[in-house]
Structure formats: structure tokens, C-alpha cells
Amino acid sequence: MEKMNPKYEALFTPWKIGNVEIKNRIVMCPMGGTSLFGWFELGGCHFDKEAAKLFLERANNNVGLIIPGIAPLRDTFWGKWLWQNEKMFKELKVFMDEIHKTGAKLFVQLTAGMGRSWAITELVAPLHKNKFTRALVKPIIDTSHELASPSPQPSRWAHDIECPEMTKEQIHEIIEAFAKTAKLCRDAGVDGVEVHAVHEGYLLDQFAIEFFNKREDEYGGSFENRYRFAAEVVKAIKEACGEDYPVSLRYSVESKMKGFCEGAMPGEDYVEVGRNMAESEKAAKYLQDAGYDMLNADNGTYDSWYWAHPPMYMPENCNLEDVAHIKKFVDIPVVCAGRMDAEVAAKAIAEGRIDGMGVARQFLTDPEWITKMIEDRLEDIKPCICCHSGCFNFSSSKGHANTQDLKDTMGLARCALNPETMQSKKYKLQPAKKAKKVAIVGGGIGGMEAALVCAKRGHSVTLYEKTDKLGGVFVAAAAPSFKEKDRALIAWYIREIAKYPAIEVKLNTAVTDVKALDADEVIVATGAVAKRIPVKGVENAIEAVDYLLGNKEVGERVTIIGGGLTGCEIAYDLFLQGKKPTIVEMMDDLVVTPGICLANTSYLRDCFKTNNVPVHLETALCEIVDGGVMVKGKDGKIFKIDGDSVIMSVGYNPAPIATKGVHVIGDAKAVGNLRTVIWGAWDVAMKI
Numbered sequence: 183m184e185k186m187n188p189k190y191e192a193l194f195t196p197w198k199i200g201n202v203e204i205k206n207r208i209v210m211c212p213m214g215g216t217s218l219f220g221w222f223e224l225g226g227c228h229f230d231k232e233a234a235k236l237f238l239e240r241a242n243n244n245v246g247l248i249i250p251g252i253a254p255l256r257d258t259f260w261g262k263w264l265w266q267n268e269k270m271f272k273e274l275k276v277f278m279d280e281i282h283k284t285g286a287k288l289f290v291q292l293t294a295g296m297g298r299s300w301a302i303t304e305l306v307a308p309l310h311k312n313k314f315t316r317a318l319v320k321p322i323i324d325t326s327h328e329l330a331s332p333s334p335q336p337s338r339w340a341h342d343i344e345c346p347e348m349t350k351e352q353i354h355e356i357i358e359a360f361a362k363t364a365k366l367c368r369d370a371g372v373d374g375v376e377v378h379a380v381h382e383g384y385l386l387d388q389f390a391i392e393f394f395n396k397r398e399d400e401y402g403g404s405f406e407n408r409y410r411f412a413a414e415v416v417k418a419i420k421e422a423c424g425e426d427y428p429v430s431l432r433y434s435v436e437s438k439m440k441g442f443c444e445g446a447m448p449g450e451d452y453v454e455v456g457r458n459m460a461e462s463e464k465a466a467k468y469l470q471d472a473g474y475d476m477l478n479a480d481n482g483t484y485d486s487w488y489w490a491h492p493p494m495y496m497p498e499n500c501n502l503e504d505v506a507h508i509k510k511f512v513d514i515p516v517v518c519a520g521r522m523d524a525e526v527a528a529k530a531i532a533e534g535r536i537d538g539m540g541v542a543r544q545f546l547t548d549p550e551w552i553t554k555m556i557e558d559r560l561e562d563i564k565p566c567i568c569c570h571s572g573c574f575n576f577s578s579s580k581g582h583a584n585t586q587d588l589k590d591t592m593g594l595a596r597c598a599l600n601p602e603t604m605q606s607k608k609y610k611l612q613p614a615k616k617a618k619k620v621a622i623v624g625g626g627i628g629g630m631e632a633a634l635v636c637a638k639r640g641h642s643v644t645l646y647e648k649t650d651k652l653g654g655v656f657v658a659a660a661a662p663s664f665k666e667k668d669r670a671l672i673a674w675y676i677r678e679i680a681k682y683p684a685i686e687v688k689l690n691t692a693v694t695d696v697k698a699l700d701a702d703e704v705i706v707a708t709g710a711v712a713k714r715i716p717v718k719g720v721e722n723a724i725e726a727v728d729y730l731l732g733n734k735e736v737g738e739r740v741t742i743i744g745g746g747l748t749g750c751e752i753a754y755d756l757f758l759q760g761k762k763p764t765i766v767e768m769m770d771d772l773v774v775t776p777g778i779c780l781a782n783t784s785y786l787r788d789c790f791k792t793n794n795v796p797v798h799l800e801t802a803l804c805e806i807v808d809g810g811v812m813v814k815g816k817d818g819k820i821f822k823i824d825g826d827s828v829i830m831s832v833g834y835n836p837a838p839i840a841t842k843g844v845h846v847i848g849d850a851k852a853v854g855n856l857r858t859v860i861w862g863a864w865d866v867a868m869k870i
Contacts, residue, residue: 185558189525192532193539194556199247199515200428200475202373204538205285206246207531208552210237211478211519211542212291212376212432214574215594215604216251218277219270227257227264229273232604233595238277240545241286244552247538248286249430249478251595252293252378255359259323264292265362271370278371289430290367293378294356294415297331297385298345298394299338299484301576301584303591307340327352332389333396338443338484339576340583348385353401353411360415361422364429374428376478377415380469381432382490383456383483386412390465391437391483393455409465413472420473430476431469435462435504438486445486445784447792448497456483459504463511470512477512478540479505480520484780488788491781492521494568495664495754495789499526506535521568524555543573546597546604564599564674567667570779571857572598578780580771590777598857599671601864609864614639620870621646621699623839624707625687626654628848628859630675632705635867637682644701645685648692652676655709655849656856658730659748662755696840703845703870707863710834710849715743719806726752726831737826738762741811743803745772749831750786757795764796764823766803766813777855798823845870 186194194206218234219227237248256263264270281288302310302325309315310325319325329337330352331345364375380387388394389411395402401410416429437456438446446452457465466477480501482489492500501520509516518527519540527539544551548564555563573595576584584591593604601609620636622629625647633643651657653672660668679685696704712725726748728734740756742749745767753763765772772790773783790797800816810824838850845866848859 186556187558190528190555192528193524195531197515197537199374199430201426202287202428204246204287206244207527207538208245209247209478209517209519209538209540210240210245210249210545211540212249212251212378213542213546213595214251215596217253218250218274218290219253219264219267227254227262227267227270229270229277232606234277235606236549236595236604237288238280238284239549241281241284243550244556245286245545248281248288249291249376250288252291253363254293254295255356255363256327258328260321261324261327263359265359265366271366274367274372275370282371287373289374289376289428290372291376291378291432292360292363293384294360294411295328295330295385297329297348297388298335299383299385299388300328301591302329302337302339302343303584303586303588304582305588307343307583310343331385332394332402335394336442337583338383339578341443347397350399350401357411357414357418361418364419364427365422368423368427374430374475375419376430376432377412377419377474379432380409380412380465381434381480382487383434383437383485386415387434387483391456393439405461405464405468409468412469416469416473425473428475429473430478431474433466433469433477433479434481434483434490435459435479435501435508436481437483438481438489439483441485443485443784444791445482445488445788447789448500450792456485459507462508466508466512470514474514476515476517477508478517478519479508480518480540486788487781488785489520491570491574491779492568493570493779493782493785494667495782495785496521498523502526502530502536506530509536543568543597546573546595547599561674561677565667565670567599567671567856569598569856570782571777571855572596572603574781575777575779577776577778577783579769579774579783585776587776598855599860601861609861609868611635611638612868614641614870617641618702618870619644619700620703620705621696621701622705622707623693623696624654624709624848624850625649625652625689626707626709626848626859627656627675627856628709628850628863629654629705629707630679631860631863632707632847632867633685634678634682635864636870637684639867639870641684641870643685644699645679645687646691646693647687647689650689652679652687652689655727658727661730661732662751663758664754693839696844704840704843705845705847705866706838706840706850707848708837708839708850710853711837712830713833713835715803715830715832717803717805720830722806723828723830726829729829736761736829739825740764740827740829741766741823741825742829742831743811744831744833745769745797745799746775746831746833747773747778749829750790752829752831753795754786754789757789757793764798764825765790766798766801766811766823768800768802770800772797772799777857796823
């Protein structure tokens with residue numbers, strides 16, 4: 183640690199949760215998909231060796247406390263209770279011995295359930311709606327149990343589904359399961375358990391929040407009744423495991439809710455319909471007195487999901503002030519999560535404002551990031567860009583439940599930027615059987631990733647880029663002010679490429695004939711070109727990339743044609759500049775593409791709604807004219823939108839310079855996102 187920058191020293195001081203000492207203040211927060219007991223898998227709960235490998239690698243890289251992702255007390259499939267699986271806990275005991283050799287500690291997070299926040303998929307939703315099919319699939323997946331909520335109410339994900347009211351018998355069954363499962367964890371050597379959660383609008387939080395809880399029994403109504411479920415859970419765990427066994431609580435300080443599926447923007451003056459700060463001050467103390475030994479805290483519900491899962495649009499350290507405030511009302515340790523900056527966290531810890539820094543997805547992108555920080559190699563840390571496209575890509579748009587396919591839904595906690603995360607059997611680096619000369623045409627993210635994988639496997643690589651810099655179209659994507667992590671990622675790639683003598687980079691070199699290249703294998707990563715729609719006056723519009731790169735200026739009033747992710751991010755960028763954007767989109771909602779996390783898309787939708795940014799849905803461009811555009815609305819009527827500039831953001835077409843006798847990757851193969859680009863680069867580079 184002698185090399186570490188002194189500004190981080192407070193992160194590496196010991197602290198205690200109950201009587202368990204943690205060696206440093208860095209907490210690996212729970213993420214869906216990192217459960218040691220599997221996650222949403224057809225085979226039912228089991229000891230997950232892939233997750234175990236993930237945690238052991240992070241434990242060997244200096245994390246203080248690990249909290250794996252939620253372990254449902256009852257299997258999502260087949261309905262077996264966790265405590266009934268003795269074999270799994272025997273395997274857990276062996277694993278805990280390995281974890282403890284590293285000096286790290288580990289708490290297992292147990293969940294009461296999701297209630298109306300259960301991300302019901304487009305495939306499962308119709309099965310639940312029909313009484314016959316619901317009964318038919320009940321032995322496999324009991325959707326009524328998974329959706330059971332404190333009171334009948336619409337699902338967050340499928341508004342036309344009413345979640346049933348949980349019975350008192352079910353509540354007592356869950357409390358008993360918490361106690362039994364926690365005791366098995368203790369006996370397996372687990373250092374503590376975390377209760378999931380009076381947090382993020384999950385089941386216990388729904389009971390706690392009056393907006394969701396309309397019960398008239400002892401679990402609804404008064405403050406004490408609404409928090410009774412969570413209080414009885416910790417009391418049952420303590421009774422089963424002993425008063426000295428640590429129990430953490432995942433806790434949201436404020437709900438940041440304006441209404442059903444409507445969140446509050448950072449800094450917005452609004453009326454809180456969920457848990458406000460006054461109630462939170464009281465609740466934190468009440469939950470501590472019930473027996474909880476730590477609050478693992480941030481903000482938000484699924485209605486304001488971007489507080490608990492901050493996309494790149496949210497400010498860094500977005501939850502710190504609220505979490506630091508709530509610490510004043512308790513005597514137990516408080517951890518803060520949510521785009522935490524290590525330097526800011528260290529200062530807050532040194533000042534006694536919080537006790538620990540919670541970090542989640544950075545651990546998926548770079549398992550060695552703490553080690554690199556200790557060794558003062560910050561530039562070597564591969565940055566998480568908050569995209570959620572590998573780790574939590576549950577997506578939704580108007581009239582649709584979770585539109586991500588079921589297979590992908592079952593594979594959470596992967597990483598768009600690091601294919602090896604939770605996929606080590608599929609994506610792995612092995613020496614090439616024969617060293618080859620590999621030519622890669624295109625120096626974007628896909629080309630650079632392929633170059634690194636090939637070089638690591640023993641090939642020599644020549645990377646051709648037609649412009650004067652690496653990064654490709656991602657340079658434009660990273661241009662807006664809120665994309666600082668994207669810019670850091672490009673810089674990381676350029677530095678990594680320079681570390682490998684086996685990679686020769688040729689800038690300002692346009693390749694027109696791949697056959698002329700001196701190579702055994704050729705990878706084409708030439709990206710895509712913007713689509714052109716055949717409307718009058720389109721030549722007067724500005725292409726999205728030209729705007730993002732600053733090649734063309736725009737006026738005060740800007741109409742963006744296309745409400746996909748790029749179009750919405752351009753509108754957001756213009757809004758931040760103080761300009762007046764207007765979005766025109768043919769679909770019935772913004773950002774309808776599956777695989778883009780609802781935390782990200784709901785921020786953009788809520789931002790535009792809150793700030794009165796005009797959005798014209800189900801509207802088609804007819805013509806670009808002087809002083810604006812002519813468009814056709816849903817009702818078939820044509821009208822004019824006045825403006826000074828028009829930006830086209832209507833998608834891309836693949837533009838490979840060759841397809842025969844070469845390997846085509848990234849957007850040159852099929853237009854996608856960073857995840858498809860990087861994983862696709864590995865798919866090819868692993869096999870050469």
C-alpha cells in the first residue's frame with residue numbers, strides 16, 4: 183500500500199458491523215445475477231460456481247465486504263424453499279473457507295421478493311393473464327406468488343396486470359424462511375446476512391410505503407404497521423442466529439417518486455409520494471432499534487429507478503447527501519452507493535459522514551480496480567460506463583412488460599465491456615495453436631477489442647484506421663458532457679493498445695482492398711453508415727455524428743428526427759446546453775429497442791416530461807422546410823414544427839468494406855450496441 187495516493191487512505195481503515203471486523207471500507211454491493219444460489223434459472227436454486235469464481239477473484243483483489251446478489255427465499259422456478267437445499271449450504275461452507283483466506287468478509291443477501299416490481303417478461307405476462315395458463319404453469323413458476331404485493335395494484339412492468347394481495351400466512355411463511363435460511367448461512371461460515379429490502383420499491387419497501395400499502399390489518403396503515411414486516415424479519419433472524427449475528431438492511435433513504443411510474447429529477451422541487459426524508463429519519467432509527475446492524479443505502483424505487491441504478495445521465499455521488507443525512511439519526515454503520523467516486527467517498531468517510539463506499543458494476547468491468555487504485559495505477563482501471571446493457575438490461579416501453587428475452591433475463595450480471603464476467607466458460611483467453619498475422623480494418627471499439635484479444639493470444643496484429651485517431655463512431659457517442667466515462671473508456675483502450683508490441687497501429691490509412699493486406703486473417707470492423715430517409719429537404723439536415731463531433735453548428739431551436747437512444751441523448755445534450763430541442767419519433771414511445779435498461783430510458787423520458795421538452799410520438803417526417811419541418815401526426819394531419827436546425831438520428835446500416843474471405847464484426851456485421859460489438863469481437867478473435 184506504500185504507493186497508494188494518500189487521498190484514498192480513509193477507504194482502507196478497518197470498521198465493524200456488529201462484532202464482525204471488515205478490513206477496509208469498500209463494499210461490493212449486491213447485483214441481480216450474482217447470487218451464490220443461482221438466479222431465475224430453470225434448474226432451480228443451486229450453488230452457483232460461476233458467481234463463486236467471480237467473488238473469489240474480487241476477494242483476491244482487496245475488496246473488504248462482498249454482498250452477492252439477491253437469493254430468493256423461494257425458488258423462482260419449482261417453488262422449493264432455499265432452506266430445504268442442504269447440499270447447497272455444504273458447498274457454501276467450502277467456498278466461505280476460501281473467501282476467508284483472502285481476508286475479505288461476505289454477507290448473503292436474502293430477499294422477501296419483488297411484488298409489483300417483479301420484472302415480468304413479455305413471454306410470461308400472457309401466461310399470467312389467463313387463468314387457465316396461470317394454473318397450468320403454476321408448478322413451474324407461480325406468477326401469483328412472485329407478483330404478490332401488500333395490496334392489489336398494477337405491476338410496474340405490465341400495467342394491465344393486477345398484482346394480488348399477499349396473505350398473512352404468506353408473510354409469516356417468508357419471515358420463518360428468513361430465519362431458517364439465515365441460520366444455515368451462519369452455520370456455513372457466512373459472516374452476516376443482508377435483508378432485501380426496504381429499498382428500491384421491492385416487497386418489504388412496498389409494505390413500508392403508504393402509496394403502495396393499502397392494507398387494513400396489522401401490516402398496513404400506521405407507521406409501525408407498515409414497517410412491521412421488516413422489523414419482524416430481523417427479530418426472527420436474531421432469534422434463530424443469536425443477537426451477535428450481523429444483519430444488514432438494503433435501504434432507500436427517499437423514494438424520489440412523484441407518482442406511479444414517475445420519478446423525480448435530481449434537484450427537482452416536487453412532492454414525495456413515497457418515503458420522504460422526515461419519515462426516513464424516523465424509519466432508520468426504528469429499523470435500527472428492531473435489530474438491524476447496518477444500513478446499505480441509496481435512494482429510489484422502480485418508479486424512479488435511475489436513483490438506485492444510476493445511468494451516465496445521473497450525477498456522480500448522487501445519493502451521498504441524503505445517505506449522509508440519515509446517518510445522523512442512527513448509531514449503526516451506513517454505507518452509501520450510487521456512482522460513488524473513490525476520492526469523494528474517502529473524504530466523506532474521513533469526516534464521519536458515511537462508514538463505507540458501496541460499489542457494484544465497476545466490479546463487473548474490472549475485477550482488479552481496487553488493486554490498481556492501491557498501486558496508484560488509476561489509468562489502468564477499465565471504467566464502467568453505466569450502460570446496464572450486460573448487467574441489468576431489463577427494458578420496457580409503452581404497453582410492454584420487460585421486453586428483454588427470457589434467456590437474457592436469466593443471464594444478469596454480465597458486462598458489456600468484459601465478456602469474461604459471469605461467462606468464463608464461454609469467453610476465455612487461450613494461447614493460439616499457431617501464431618498468425620492478423621489485419622484489422624477499423625479502429626473503433628470492436629477493432630481495438632479484437633486487436634487486444636488477438637495479441638493476448640499470441641498473434642501479431644496490424645490495426646488500420648482511416649482517420650487520425652482511434653475510437654471510431656464511439657468518439658462521437660462519447661462527445662456529450664455527461665459521457666465522461668465513455669471518453670475515459672476510449673483513453674483506456676488507446677493506452678492498452680500501446681502496451682502490446684505485437685499490435686502495430688496505422689492511422690490515416692484507408693484500406694480499399696483487403697486482399698492486398700499482408701495477413702493470414704483479416705477482421706473487418708468498419709462500422710456502419712447513417713440511414714438516409716427519402717424526404718424533400720433532407721440535404722439541409724445535420725447527421726447525428728456531425729453534430730456530436732462538432733462538425734456543424736446548430737441553432738437555438740433544434741428538431742431531432744428519431745427518438746431512439748442516440749436521438750434522445752442528443753436532445754438531452756441540447757437541453758443541458760440551454761437550447762430548445764424537440765423530438766419526432768414514429769413509434770409510440772421513446773427508446774423502444776430491447777436491451778436498453780429501463781433505469782436509463784426512464785430517466786430520459788422523465789427528464790423530457792419534467793422539463794417540458796416537446797416529444798411528438800407516432801409522428802412521421804414529411805419534409806424539411808425553411809424554418810422547420812413538416813410532419814404527419816397520429817391523426818393523419820400534417821403540421822409544422824418551427825425550428826432553426828434539424829438533426830437526423832434514424833439509425834444506421836452496416837458498412838463492411840468486404841464480406842468474403844474475412845471476419846466481419848461489430849456494426850459492420852449487424853448494427854447493435856457496445857455489448858454486441860465487444861462480445862462479437864471476442865467470438866471471432868478467440869477462434870483465430
